Amino acid sequence: MSERLKGKVAIVTGAGSRGPGLGNGKAASILFAREGARVLCVDQVLDRAAETVGLIRGEGGEAAAFAADVTRVAECAAMVAEAVKRWKGLDVLHNNVGIESRKDLLDTQEDEWDHVMAVDLKSMFLATKAAVPEMVKRGGGSVICVSSIAGMRGHGRTAYATAKAGVIGFVRSCAVQLGPKAIRVNAIAPGAVWTPMVENLGPDARERRRRANALGTEGTAWDIAWGAVYLASDESRWITGQTLIIDAGLTITTREGSLGAVR
Numbered sequence: 001m002s003e004r005l006k007g008k009v010a011i012v013t014g015a016g017s018r019g020p021g022l023g024n025g026k027a028a029s030i031l032f033a034r035e036g037a038r039v040l041c042v043d044q045v046l047d048r049a050a051e052t053v054g055l056i057r058g059e060g061g062e063a064a065a066f067a068a069d070v071t072r073v074a075e076c077a078a079m080v081a082e083a084v085k086r087w088k089g090l091d092v093l094h095n096n097v098g099i100e101s102r103k104d105l106l107d108t109q110e111d112e113w114d115h116v117m118a119v120d121l122k123s124m125f126l127a128t129k130a131a132v133p134e135m136v137k138r139g140g141g142s143v144i145c146v147s148s149i150a151g152m153r154g155h156g157r158t159a160y161a162t163a164k165a166g167v168i169g170f171v172r173s174c175a176v177q178l179g180p181k182a183i184r185v186n187a188i189a190p191g192a193v194w195t196p197m198v199e200n201l202g203p204d205a206r207e208r209r210r211r212a213n214a215l216g217t218e219g220t221a222w223d224i225a226w227g228a229v230y231l232a233s234d235e236s237r238w239i240t241g242q243t244l245i246i247d248a249g250l251t252i253t254t255r256e257g258s259l260g261a262v263r
């Protein structure tokens with residue numbers, strides 16, 4: 001590896017995976033470490049974070065596991081304090097945590113709406129707010145927030161799509177405020193990648209998702225994680241307030257194209 005993140009301290013939230021296989025947070029943690037970062041792998045389920053740490057340490061990288069629910073302000077503060085205590089500062093915050101809701105407007109109950117907003121949007125606010133003072137001390141940093149293409153197109157999953165659109169507004173707002181402090185804030189909008197989060201959709205949906213994009217290939221968490229490496233690194237030093245879409249061209253296809261009629 002090329003040590004693109006050498007010397008950096010990073011926090012990845014949702015660094016475990018909810019099931020066997022590779023989620024976006026796990027893949028980003030592994031690539032960050034391979035590129036030379038020291039990574040605090042944060043998950044509300046400690047064992048999940050510990051599994052990711054085991055993989056990183058197994059290949060000689062530096063990482064530690066930390067349990068926190070990032071919808072809670074005190075736990076976000078504790079997570080940042082842990083990274084700073086261990087490694088004397090913080091350069092990168094990868095706000096990866098997110099949960100899905102597959103319900104449309106009329107089926108979404110108020111408690112589900114509130115829960116999705118808390119996990120997918122409020123967590124980004126709380127974690128970023130906790131991290132920024134430490135990045136200011138370092139003279140700059142990079143915050144990455146995982147959105148979704150569901151937040152960029154008309155999408156039937158009301159709460160999820162709304163929260164993920166909110167993430168894009170959040171990064172723009174933070175980017176203009178934090179630019180003068182050399183802190184960059186960007187989003188990644190993954191397309192239909194195959195991760196443990198969507199495994200229960202089943203094989204037919206998996207095939208439909210693969211065929212829908214312009215390349216006709218299945219995306220994995222690695223594809224998303226490479227985008228995170230770029231945004232975490234100094235290679236992206238002049239990029240802020242942006243949303244990096246990683247979707248094999250799904251958002252630029254026409255309906256006919258996305259149904260496979262052109263192949």
Ligand SMILES: NC(=O)c1ccc[n+]([C@@H]2O[C@H](COP(=O)([O-])OP(=O)(O)OC[C@H]3O[C@@H](n4cnc5c(N)ncnc54)[C@H](O)[C@@H]3O)[C@@H](O)[C@H]2O)c1
Nearest residue numbers: 014016017018023024025044069070097098148190193195
């Ligand atoms: N898979 C896809 O097709 C797809 C598409 C677009 C966006 N995304 C986004 O990717 C991100 C992560 O996906 P993943 O594949 O890594 O999911 P995942 O469910 O495999 O892993 C997420 C981890 O986050 C943890 N977590 C959940 N709530 C938490 C909280 N409040 N505090 C701390 N940890 C918490 C879980 O324990 C889990 O280990 C999400 O934001 C998701 O919306 C996924």
